[in-house]
Amino acid sequence: MSHVLLQEASFSAETSGGSVRIILQPTTLELSEQRIAVIGANGSGKSTLLRLLNGLLLPSTGSVSVDGLDTRADGGAVRRQVGFVFTDPLSQLVMPTPLEDLELSLRRRVKSTTARRQEAARLLQEYGLEPLGGNSIYELSGGERQLLALATVLAVEPTLLVLDEPSTLLDLRNTRLLRSRLAGLNQQLILSTHDLELALDCSRALVMDAGQVVFDGAAADAVAHYRGMYS
Numbered sequence: 001m002s003h004v005l006l007q008e009a010s011f012s013a014e015t016s017g018g019s020v021r022i023i024l025q026p027t028t029l030e031l032s033e034q035r036i037a038v039i040g041a042n043g044s045g046k047s048t049l050l051r052l053l054n055g056l057l058l059p060s061t062g063s064v065s066v067d068g069l070d071t072r073a074d075g076g077a078v079r080r081q082v083g084f085v086f087t088d089p090l091s092q093l094v095m096p097t098p099l100e101d102l103e104l105s106l107r108r109r110v111k112s113t114t115a116r117r118q119e120a121a122r123l124l125q126e127y128g129l130e131p132l133g134g135n136s137i138y139e140l141s142g143g144e145r146q147l148l149a150l151a152t153v154l155a156v157e158p159t160l161l162v163l164d165e166p167s168t169l170l171d172l173r174n175t176r177l178l179r180s181r182l183a184g185l186n187q188q189l190i191l192s193t194h195d196l197e198l199a200l201d202c203s204r205a206l207v208m209d210a211g212q213v214v215f216d217g218a219a220a221d222a223v224a225h226y227r228g229m230y231s
């Protein structure tokens with residue numbers, strides 16, 4: 001299990017008006033449970049928190065580390081360990097077709113090109129994407145792309161998987177597929193979601209509001225707290 005540590009980590013950005021806005025208030029957290037959800041209103045800072053975990057964003061103050069590797073000093077090593085699934089799959093699908101994208105993800109792990117193609121085809125089948133393997137990425141639906149993005153990140157076998165709203169584009173059937181895939185993974189998983197059922201699959205959940213973690217506890221308690229904020 002990975003051990004993620006935020007020590008007084010904050011994130012600020014300059015707004016288009018030229019002023020500095022604190023998007024994540026100084027936050028200290030230890031994240032070592034196997035399934036952790038981050039919930040909260042639009043714009044509350046969930047994606048910003050997640051992006052700090054693999055060094056996509058560096059903290060403006062404080063520090064973030066994964067298994068003792070600092071995201072600022074050891075960014076490359078952190079990114080090899082932490083897989084990140086974006087809300088918008090087109091941010092991470094870089095090859096023309098699903099098959100080639102999976103092969104790209106497998107290149108470190110599977111050295112033979114024949115074995116790599118076979119493994120990529122097996123993964124396509126596992127995610128129900130087999131008939132689309134040779135199609136253009138742009139011909140896939142949003143949900144198909146989201147599943148493919150998950151498959152490509154998992155193909156790298158990260159020790160920690162961070163998912164930013166992984167079910168936003170999925171229909172009921174594929175949301176169930178996603179939930180069962182995630183439930184079967186050995187990796188530690190940290191995800192942000194507006195799907196409270198997905199949050200309830202986790203053992204711990206953080207509730208964010210206006211750039212702060214305002215509740216941290218068992219998922220059922222966190223969901224109740226979040227619902228209470230808007231009742």
Ligand SMILES: Nc1ncnc2c1ncn2[C@@H]1O[C@H](COP(=O)(O)OP(=O)(O)OP(=O)(O)O)[C@@H](O)[C@H]1O
Pocket residue numbers: 013014015021023040041042043044045046047048049
């Ligand atoms: N680089 C940036 N510069 C200025 N403002 C930013 C920047 N990044 C994020 N923000 C703002 O910070 C706030 C938090 O954004 P963030 O994407 O972390 O929220 P979120 O909780 O993931 O929202 P959602 O549920 O809508 O995806 C938003 O109001 C956003 O507009």
